[in-house]
Amino acid sequence: MQLAPSRRLPLADNDCAPALVTWRSLAPTYALAALATLAVAIFAVSWGTVHIPPQTTLAIVIHHLTGASTGEHSATFDAIVWQVRMPRVVLAGMVGATLAFSGAAYQGVFRNPLAEPYIMGVAAGASVGATLIIVSPLYVAAGLLSPVPPAAFAGALIAVALAYGLARVGHIVPTTSLILSGVAVSSVGTSLVTYLMLAFNTRTLAILNWILGGFNTATWTKAGIALPYMLLAAIVVLPFARTLNVMQLDEDQARQLGVNTERTKIIVLGMASLATAAAVSVSGLIGFVGLIVPHMVRMVWGPDYRRVLPLSGFFGASFLIIADVIARTIDPTFEVPIGVVTALVGAPFFLYLLRRQQRPATERF
């Protein structure tokens, strides 16, 4: 894949104004990214111990979505595609999109390249919630009525609210305090989980399994439960894309340019945390996606949040779908934890992009 060099802008040899970025001018980019994500999803469904031709996969999916008759398919293929792999791919795509989108939003608000969706305590809070249920008598190993996801969701939101409340000074929430209180809340949560794991050593494996995360228990129901939160976050946060650009200046300058920084912070962080909490509650803790996908998008398409937010969503989805395919197929006897795959695949690619970035300016322009 030939990536465009970062931000190669035309030299100012004519008198034209540079092209404007508008939602409409970006529509083709979004459409292409969406198509690419769909293609990745179809191939991911086809791929596995039983190989199904992509055109068959597509036909089955279209049949289920529209009810249209798309020819005869074996019941086995139908079950594998629609009942087993499709929910898994869809859930991986949703979670990947959410983590990357939220990561981009967090980085935008914190103006910190190391910000990621777990920085405000979502992950630690969700782990505490999930762990408390797993060690309690309520724990049902699996099934639709498992109380683990709602408990994780609640834990995540409580942790974020706690971090936000602790960072608050009057009616202002300084972003540095927010990061620090997030880190503090996270370490309290992590310590609690560690203690519970050791105290209830018969449940240690179950806890670890939940924390490592994955999509082997994916169902349409899980996807359906998480979807509304993710859609809500996307619909609420996207209009703030241009505002986030202005916030990259710094908070004082943004305020002087008419941005209500406190309101933007609470809305964007609140929505991103809500969606992340939903993602974590159905998939466990999957690291790295929320940190590196937005950076990859920025390196290729530049820093404008009207590009970064939606494209992070699409590429986060593709990234996690591919990572999940690798996780379930690379070792036929054992499913590799997906967090391991995201780090092993993502880190080298990220470093490659970073090295390209850091060439001296004379070489780049």
Next chain:
Amino acid sequence: MLAVRDLHAGYNDRIFLHAVDLDVERGEMLAVIGPNGCGKTTLLRVVTGVLTPERGSVAFDGVDIRDMNATAMARSVAVVAQGASLPERFSAFEVVLMGRSPHLRLLQSEGARDIEIVRAAMERTDSWRLRTRLVEELSGGERQRVIIARALAQEPDLLLLDEPTSHLDLAHQLDAFRLVLDLCREQRLAVVAVVHDLTLAAMFADRIAIMAGGRIVADGTPAAVIDASTIERVYGCPVRIIPHPTTARPIVVPEIDVPAINAAAHCHCLESLPLPASNRRNDPLSPSGRGVAEGRGEGHRPRPMPRLSCSCVRDEAAHVRF
């Protein structure tokens, strides 16, 4: 345009501003001077709406800022701060375009009219040619012009400058102030500039307000307020005021006991520095003919000479000490 009345403000129950009254009209440039911690920056923070006053009022054209939201404020007031950070990887054009933000609705993107305004602002500040450059590649002077262009793109009535030139060299300081003064006159902007350099303040401002201990202690034309006893009292440092040789505006010179220059120090006179040819030709300090025979130019720099044997010892200003 700007009317500040009986303003008291501070942080965490400590009052930093006491009973400040200030008026600035369109087309007028006011410089605010005063020692560190005198409340200059606090005053700017109140006027930009970042800090809420404890008592008193700030009004633009009779409208109290408490009745204006952040967006309305940003359409009236633009700020050029010292060393304002610019985000990496944005182009100069994109940064100036951010100045249009207060004129856009949440979901609205910039349009053709915004381009026109941005272009006019960038051409006026001589930064249009920088439009495709990334901001991290700009020099200090270029960055400041981009920030001034962004302020103009806001189409404000009041321009606030917070030590806008403190990290610029002499020529760029003069350029920036000249530009601001011209804009003040042309576009009928009210300008309030917080300045540390008393000479610059006196050189460009129509009026100077001197602050000390959170109060305005003098407010008037440069000639009226810059006098030795006031400056001495406010800054606690003995000074002498001399008129500028051509403009007659006051220049503040510290009266200070400086140890004599070490006679053994080596110096390069300007002659020995490889100046650009264009500079050299018009350089009034260069005694014609001298130095050429010693192989000046072509990047060759002669050995440092002991100061006492240097040929232009008659003019201290011509010496660059190392």
